[in-house]
Amino acid sequence: MFSTIPITVFIRKWRDAIAGSAAISAFCMQKYSKPLSLYIGIDGKKPPADTNCPLVIVFPGGKVEGGGETECRYTGSIGWSIIQSHVAKQDGIIENTGLYEADELGQLLLATIAEINPSYPVSHVEYSFESNDFFPQFPGRMDITIQVPVRMGTQISY
Template sequence: MEYTLPLQTITDAWMKALKDSDSIQQYCKNHYGKAPVLINGGNPREAPDGDYCPYIVVMNGSKIEGADQSTLSYTIGVGWVVKNNNLTVDGKVVQNAYYPDAKEIQLTGAVECDELGQLIYETLQTFASDRDWPISRVDYDVTPSATYPQFMGTMVCITEITPSMGETLTY
């Protein structure tokens, strides 16, 4: 018997988990005044603009299956974007401007991007673990990009499944 699981099955389940996450919904409402826009599938050439922020994109990635595979591997990509042009300058929250005498400047959006990304990862890991197929590896990146005041993060999540004899793969 060859085991197979469509990537879209995992993507759809993760979309529901993100939608149902009280911590993600509350975080976005507290910081941006609205729930995040959830996007199933992504087109990097036509990314949504800042008006969509905050948003979370879940994308099919790749899979390794086959009769000669003792462990099956499923890769799903997740991206998120927040928009915030506030700074914390020497302990005070201000709008982005020119502060040449500052001792310390922190970009609020960069901090929030990482905070939201952590909530997304924790939500998906809990959801996947509850199905006995936890995320076995995540490559997580919140490296700044050239879209200021938008800040984006990405993660590539790999779930490995070792099927049992006679088991039907469901997610």
């Protein structure tokens, strides 16, 4: 029998790390004067409203495991969104400041996930956020991969 980790182990650890992050909490209170809304999965027919921003959604993930694998791969996705309608104008430059805030929140989320288990670091991230279609909402998403080496006779854990 090969060793396996339920994908819900990752979801719970990511949930707890995000909920317990002082940096994320401080960011949300400083920028939006309200705490982060954290969702573990969502009802696609009734998604969170703009009033729920700033928000983070931890989506279910996937995994690759098996007796012939030399390493197991676990993937998960995190979405986030902020509301920022401020547009800065100076010297002919017009900037939607929400771009910077959305990226800052995304980077805080990534750093938080990366710190959970240094023995199994984040090995791959696909990261993007939207700046046009949803203004003044700035949604982002990252797909995260963590690789765990498999060693004969050991139980893997995260």
